[in-house]
Structure formats: structure tokens, C-alpha cells
């Protein structure tokens with residue numbers, strides 16, 4: 001069951017990554033083809049040239065010929081030219097890999113941001129910001145590692161193995177067939193390890209996210225922890241999460257050690273057998289020395305690539321485990337959606353109407369918060385909602401801003417159904433001041449200007465100078481650091497704790513109630 005889940009997640013992760021890679025197909029193709037060509041030029045042809053030199057040397061020794069550099073100068077030139085071409089190919093393809101990855105990292109980051117921003121309040125209430133940040137970073141890092149591995153390990157490995165077997169087929173077909181069988185056995189054994197290891201990578205990624213979330217939660221509430229003397233409790237709590245992460249790491253490391261051991265036994269064993277077989281062939285069947293060199297050289301090439309396969313396995317598993325959580329989030333369709341054909345905003349005067357509204361939080365589906373709620377607020381009218389704690393006052397404001405959708409009835413402003421317009425249009429017409437002060441870690445000017453994004457500096461300054469508990473021109477000028485801004489606005493918002501925050505811009509919006 002677990003395996004089915006991880007394989008489908010893996011497929012979804014690859015599908016998402018491919019969707020982005022496809023956007024930069026030329027870069028991807030140059031990077032991939034360049035890598036394969038560079039391996040052929042720099043690693044596959046040179047051993048063939050060296051084997052030719054050996055062959056010539058052996059012939060010269062056997063026939064007591066005098067040796068001159070000119071006998072080998074042609075080979076030398078070829079060798080040097082190939083190295084040069086290989087170097088140019090690697091550099092060019094590296095440039096395209098960088099270009100591909102930097103573009104895609106930016107695109108994915110932007111899309112994750114938009115996707116998270118489009119999610120409902122419930123989505124964000126159910127998740128901790130620190131965990132989402134960690135999952136975003138892991139998703140980006142995972143793309144980069146997978147792409148690096150594909151271009152710099154998978155392509156060179158496949159090219160090396162295919163090219164070596166083709167050359168060996170021409171040189172000694174029985175040996176080439178043995179080699180093919182060795183590669184097939186190795187890959188089939190190691191593929192089983194991928195499936196075995198994957199759940200452990202996934203578990204570790206989850207434990208890491210939990211640890212990051214706990215850390216971020218504690219850091220953002222450090223003042224509260226101190227005020228409540230919760231230091232020891234928090235420290236113990238954090239250690240529990242670190243302990244879980246440590247345990248997951250331990251389990252994964254044991255699996256990785258088993259994988260590496262299996263790989264090591266196979267690759268080293270095969271190298272020993274090749275040398276032994278080659279030496280026996282030279283001594284018993286007078287095998288040509290240049291052929292022995294070729295066999296050993298290509299075998300070494302293949303074995304090195306196979307050995308890298310185990311590292312590749314570990315990295316791929318780790319990357320897919322890291323990406324899994326964000327892949328799942330990518331699959332979440334926002335609860336509150338914009339209409340497919342949004343109406344043009346017609347709200348001008350501000351008449352609010354709730355007509356026969358029914359709403360229940362999903363946790364309390366059987367016990368609806370509102371049933372048949374009707375309410376009318378005239379333009380400019382000031383209304384105070386009075387009710388017991390938990391009566392639904394805040395929920396009414398959230399429904400008006402369409403943070404959640406109602407189940408029945410209609411909410412309209414100036415006769416226009418709020419569900420018929422784009423959410424951002426609706427919210428741009430409503431000034432909302434929550435019970436808790438909302439502050440960004442940005443300058444005071446930016447915090448004040450947020451009520452009217454794009455407001456001119458002079459307007460912001462004028463508002464800052466208005467007589468409010470904290471906003472004096474002197475304090476505005478001084479307050480340029482985000483934390484000072486937060487301190488200043490916290491006290492302002494705290495004293496307001498209602499519908500309008502003194503000193504926050506609001507040119508286009510109306511304040512309800």
C-alpha cells in the first residue's frame with residue numbers, strides 16, 4: 001500500500017518537473033546531448049587511441065624497430081584535439097544546465113507562491129508557515145539535484161555503457177555479451193533497492209519538515225515562551241522532534257549502507273574477475289596487449305558508472321522524498337475559486353445584504369453555525385455585532401470577504417453577488433481590520449501603505465502624522481526598521497482592536513460596521 005502511494009507520488013513529482021522542463025526544451029536538449037557527446041569525445045575515444053599506441057609499441061618491440069616520436073605524433077594530435085573538443089563541449093553544456101535550472105527554479109518558486117496564495121484560509125490555518133517554507137525549499141532543491149543527476153550522471157552513464165558495449169562488440173563480442181549480462185544483473189538488483197529505500201526517504205523528509213516547523217513556531221513565539229517560562233518545556237519539545245528526525249535518519253542510513261554494500265561487492269568483484277580473465281588470456285592464449293588494455297579500460301569505465309548508480313539511487317530517492325510533500329500540495333485545488341467568467345465589479349455605495357445564508361465549518365457539518373441568516377446594512381451605516389464568544393461575529397466578516405464559501409443563500413454588495421466577481425476585486429473594495437494586529441516584517445511606511453498599495457510617499461507620511469497613539473512624524477522618520485515598525489504598529493493596532501486601524505491607508509476601500 002505504502003509502495004503504491006510512493007510510486008504514484010513519484011510519478012506526479014516527475015510530471016510536475018517535466019511540465020517546467022518542457023518550457024525550456026532547447027536548453028534541456030543542448031545540455032543533455034552535449035553531455036553525451038562530451039563523454040564520447042573525452043572518455044570513450046581516447047582509450048581506443050591509447051590502445052592503438054600500445055599495439056604499435058608491441059609490434060615495434062616484437063620486430064626490434066627503433067622508436068621515433070613521429071610514429072605516434074598523429075595519435076598524439078588526435079588525443080589532444082579530442083581533449084580540447086571535450087572541454088569546450090562540457091563548458092557549453094554546463095552553461096545551458098545553469099540557464100535551464102536558474103529559469104526553472106524561478107518559475108517553480110513563483111508558481112508555488114501563487115498556488116499557496118490561492119489556497120483558502122483553512123489551508124493556511126491547518127498548516128504551519130515554517131513547514132510550507134521548508135517544503136518549498138526542498139521542492140526547489142530537489143528539482144536541481146534531480147536535473148544535475150540526470151544530465152551529469154544518467155546521460156554520461158548510459159552513453160558510456162552503450163558506447164563501451166558497442167566498441168567491445170567490435171573488439172570481442174563474447175566479452176561484450178558478458179558485460180551486457182553483468183550490467184543487466186546489476187541494474188535489476190539495484191532497482192529493487194530503490195523501491196525498498198523510498199519509504200525511508202519519504203519518512204525522513206516528513207520528519208525534517210516537522211522539525212523545521214517546530215523550530216519556526218518556537219522562534220516566532222520566543223517572547224511568549226520567555227514570558228510564560230516555557231523554556232524548558234519548549235526545549236524538551238524540540239528535542240522530541242529532533243529525536244524523531246534522528247531515528248528516521250538512522251533507518252535510512254542502514255538501508256543506504258545495505259545498498260552501497262551490494263553495489264560494492266558487485267563492482268569490485270567484477271573488476272577482479274576481469275583482470276584475472278584478461279591476464280589468463282594474455283598468458284595462455286597470447287591475447288594482444290592492446291586488446292587487454294581496451295577490455296580493462298572499458299570495463300573500468302562501465303564499473304565506475306555502475307558504482308555511481310548507487311549514489312544516484314540515494315540522491316534520487318532523497319530528492320523524491322523531499323519533493324513529495326509539495327507535490328501533494330500542488331494537487332490541492334483551492335477551496336474558494338474565482339468564477340470562470342467573473343463579472344465586472346459594480347460595488348460603489350456599499351449596501352451589504354446576507355439573504356437566507358447557511359454556513360457550517362467542515363468540522364461541524366451537523367451543527368451549522370448559520371441557518372437562514374439574513375442581514376442588511378445600508379451604505380454608510382455603522383453596525384456593531386454583539387454576541388457571545390464563538391457566536392460567529394468574525395465568521396460573518398470572513399464570509400463577506402469570501403474567505404469561505406456559503407452553502408446556501410447569497411451575500412451581495414450593492415446587489416452584486418460577491419461570488420460572481422474575482423476575489424481580489426471584492427477584497428480590494430473592503431477594508432478589513434482583524435482582531436489581531438496584522439504586521440509584515442517590513443518598514444512602517446510599507447505597513448501603513450498596505451491599505452492602498454502604490455500610495456505615494458506623501459500620502460503615507462500624511463497618514464503617519466495624523467494624531468494616533470503612536471504615529472507622529474518624529475516616530476515615522478525614525479521607524480525604518482521592520483521590527484520597530486512592528487512594535488509601533490502593534491500598539492496602534494492593539495489600541496484600535498476593531499474595524500479600522502488608525503493611520504493605515506484606505507483610499508478606495510470602505511470600512512464595514
Ligand SMILES: Nc1ncnc2c1ncn2[C@@H]1O[C@H](COP(=O)(O)OP(=O)(O)OP(=O)(O)O)[C@@H](O)[C@H]1O
Nearest residue numbers: 125361363369387388389390391392393394395396
Ligand atoms: N477555522 C475554523 N474552523 C472550525 N471552526 C471554526 C473556525 N473558526 C471559527 N470556528 C468556530 O465557529 C464558531 C464561530 O467563531 P467566530 O470566531 O466567528 O466567533 P466570534 O463571535 O468572532 O467569537 P469571539 O467573540 O471570541 O471573537 C466558533 O464555535 C468557533 O469555534
Ligand SMILES: [Mg+2]
Nearest residue numbers: 393394395435
Ligand atoms: Mg471574533
